[in-house]
Amino acid sequence: DTGVSQDPRHKITKRGQNVTFRCDPISEHNRLYWYRQTLGQGPEFLTYFQNEAQLEKSRLLSDRFSAERPKGSFSTLEIQRTEQGDSAMYLCASSPGDYRSNEQFFGPGTRLTVL
Amino acid sequence: AQKVTQAQTEISVVEKEDVTLDCVYETRDTTYYLFWYKQPPSGELVFLIRRNSFDEQNEISGRYSWNFQKSTSSFNFTITASQVVDSAVYFCALSEREGNNRLAFGKGNQVVVIP
Numbered sequence: 001d002t003g004v005s006q007d008p009r010h011k012i013t014k015r016g017q018n019v020t021f022r023c024d025p026i027s028e029h030n031r032l033y034w035y036r037q038t039l040g041q042g043p044e045f046l047t048y049f050q051n052e053a054q055l056e057k058s059r060l061l062s063d064r065f066s067a068e069r070p071k072g073s074f075s076t077l078e079i080q081r082t083e084q085g086d087s088a089m090y091l092c093a094s095s096p097g098d099y100r101s102n103e104q105f106f107g108p109g110t111r112l113t114v115l
Numbered sequence: 116a117q118k119v120t121q122a123q124t125e126i127s128v129v130e131k132e133d134v135t136l137d138c139v140y141e142t143r144d145t146t147y148y149l150f151w152y153k154q155p156p157s158g159e160l161v162f163l164i165r166r167n168s169f170d171e172q173n174e175i176s177g178r179y180s181w182n183f184q185k186s187t188s189s190f191n192f193t194i195t196a197s198q199v200v201d202s203a204v205y206f207c208a209l210s211e212r213e214g215n216n217r218l219a220f221g222k223g224n225q226v227v228v229i230p
Contacts, residue, residue, distance in 0.1 A: 012154050023120060028200075029217070031215075033217060033218070035218070039221075040222070040223075041222055042208075042220030042221055042223050043160070043207050043220050044220070045217040045218065048215050048217055050215075055215060056215050056217065062185070076158075089158065089162065093160075093208070094217075100149060102165075102210065102216050103150065103162050103165050104162070104216075105162065106152075106159060106160040106161075106162075107159070108157075108158060108159045109159065109213065110156055111158075
């Protein structure tokens, strides 16, 4: 399967713990996005990478959040000192970066539950 | 700032009926893209259709059709002859060329197709 993959699919953690999620985009897609979706809402943009460069971060991305894409391939999203308000679905998407075909392809998401 | 509004309602239809979902958007960019995504109970966002701001031609793709009107900033979506498998949450989304193509989503429409 050559779609976007995310790991883990589910994560339950206690408040205050750190968690890290991984996203593997479609190969050769140079654009990678992270979104967060809470229950009953649409996804909200968190951050964007073009190759290994993080070019944009949303105000939603507090100092406890950090994302990397070290080699321009997979990406990780880390949340430090988790809070109950961090409970959400974290979605990763990739795009070829060509404005003529700029649709984003989403992974299955990582559902985080903070107890 | 980009903004997408969907009247967040649950829409129930009997199988084989048509269902139309409304979407209104706001953007200051002159080049932008509009999308519809489907999110079935499994949670994964599935790309359905895309429209460019410079192409107002309305099209039909299988049982999906859309009505894009720049004059009213609307991008409505219709499922013809609905099927039970169409039961899902449908999101309208907007990306701006000047905004790294990040997606701004509406709150979604829950569609329930009753057999």
